Amino acid sequence: MTQTTATSAATRNAPPLPTPKERRRLREAMSMTEEQLAQQVGVTRATVRSWETGRTNPRGRKREAYVKLLCAPQECGPQEPRPPAPEPTSKPTSTSKPKPNREQEREQEPERPPAAAEASPAASATSAPPATPAEPATPADAFAAFDALYEYAAPGLVQQAYLLTGRRRLSREAVEYAFHLAWERWPEVAVDRDPAGWVRAAMHEYALSPWHRLRRSHRQPDAPSTDQSAQAVRGALLELPPAYRRTLLLYDGLGLDLPETAAETEASTPAAGNRVLHARELLAERIPELADPEVLHQRLVSLLTKGPALVLAPPRTVRTGSERRATFWTRAAVALTVLVVGATAFTLATAPTSYVPPLAPGEAVDGVPALSGPQRLTPQREALRARLHAEPVTGPARLVPDPH
Known part of the structure; x- marks a missing residue:
């Protein structure tokens, strides 16, 4: 009980953390990479990335060093809500958000079409309300929550996968794989800030994996559709590099802002902005009307909707398939472990x-018979042996003692 109280008090007294998006913005405003920040705080690069995506939060001395480093050159912007204290004394009043390098970032950020801010039916799977259960969920609640997430996000995700790959079978396989992975790690996914985004990232990684080109059934895209206009846009998208294709879908198709797009694609914000610009240029070379960002957004939304x-498998089939896969x-x-242990023991x-x-093999020597x-x-040798045996003393005669 005392340890729990001390932990709660330490959490209340810890410095307030900026929001995950603000953490990334502050780091990039200081022109600092994830590796440089990790070295100064004393953690790994993966830990810094987890902090900036909101998967985890720093604690203890790491938290103090992280906040001090981010808020040293400028005052922090939006902060995450802190746990309520029994007797609150004051509230943080820091509301200013100076952005010393924001002008450069805005220059690199592509123009956002007005329609991109509107939520489209196909893009409804981009975000879902974060699941923050107050108490451990029962198995029945976990089944219901997973089924609800699957029914909510799977239809939009399979259309995204088809837009990225051009293959129906691979699209269904990618969505099912992502939900298999989500069910295996359901305690982590259930408390994630964006469960649908977690599944979307896993699906995109699997769909764009370069290993699929080695599979004979996925070497060529499916037969073109009857809609020539839609097929032209799909063909132009499939000719883009996978990183450009994914970034363009997230930014212009699903309406994510540039920092969120960069975080999901594990790239810096300027790099994500450059990918969007280059992807738009390549599309405009093949289809001139797509040079307008608003027209491009409308065409992508139309393709997604x-x-x-x-046809997708029902949620229960996906759950049982995930369990069978994990069991296998x-x-x-x-x-394999038993086989290795048995082989080691036998050895x-x-x-x-x-x-x-x-033993070295015998070799014949000239003039000497083999042993x-x-x-x-x-x-002659037998006569010599008999003579030696007959003499009373062996050796020369002069060494025989004289009895007189």
């Missing part, structure tokens, strides 16, 4: 305890 009907890999890992039991050098046992004596 009026794509081909792709668990058993495979156990079998230890049969291995020699000392080194025995091998193969005692040889038969000649008559």
